[in-house]
Amino acid sequence: MNRRLLGMLVLPLFPFSEGTRKLPPIREVKAKHEAEVLALPGVVSVGIGQDKEGHPVIVVGLDRSRPETEAQLPRRLEGYPVLVQRVGSIKAQ
Amino acid sequence: MTNELLSIRNVLNKNQRQLLSRRNVVATGIGYKVTGGKRASNLSLVSSALGCDTRLKAVSLQAGDNLVDAAIARPINAHDVTDQILEIGTIQGTTSGVSGMAIKKSGRTTGLTRGEVLQVDVTVNVQYGEGKTARFTDQLLAGPMSQGGDSGSAVLDETNLLMGLLFAGSDNTTIINRIENVFTSLGVTR
16 A cells, blocks of 8 residues: 555544644635734734744734723634834834 | 845846835835834935936835835936945845844844744734834744834845845834745846
């Protein structure tokens, strides 16, 4: 039996655990949700970054400390972690 | 030649050496109203390079989302411009910015500084004076490596591949247009 057929037999045994579930592309997830995130008070940016292990994360930038906005932000968007950073007011230089 | 202006060639006119910079820097040089003292030195700097009958082709800020803040200008005398960037040297080509890329720029205010691309595909609201905000998409975000007056600086990787045009920032953040978007928007190439 060739390797591809073997893979088809083995894969369905572990398809649905959280760690191995295939996530949609992070760019699509960010694009889908960024308008509602940017509408929250003090949100100045939404981008794609990496955590310390190099995994992709969605990064939300705030103009200053905004506890109420942070409380409204989800911890994850469709499986991707959401990090919050204070980036300050961004101005044309 | 100044480090705020980047010598490029226009695809439509391959032998015509041109200047690329942030829109405001070029506009200031041809006599647009100078807003605030910070721009004052740009006036003489760009004027001396371009002269007073320079024609401007700008990509305007739009009501919706923006990709770049850039403009090109044609010097009166091509010999006034070189391909060298102050403190950096010659551009070796172009590349696409990715997370973790080590980058550098030479700017009027803070000189030669280095940073790292921390975020890509950034959608960001940028303030243009009091109460005026423009939203930009597909931007690159780096750590602090610029201040007011540095906009228009070319941003390169460590091997002098051009990857962006610096145009905005905060105390701890720098926002960079992707160079591929700049070139596409203005119809130019290097």
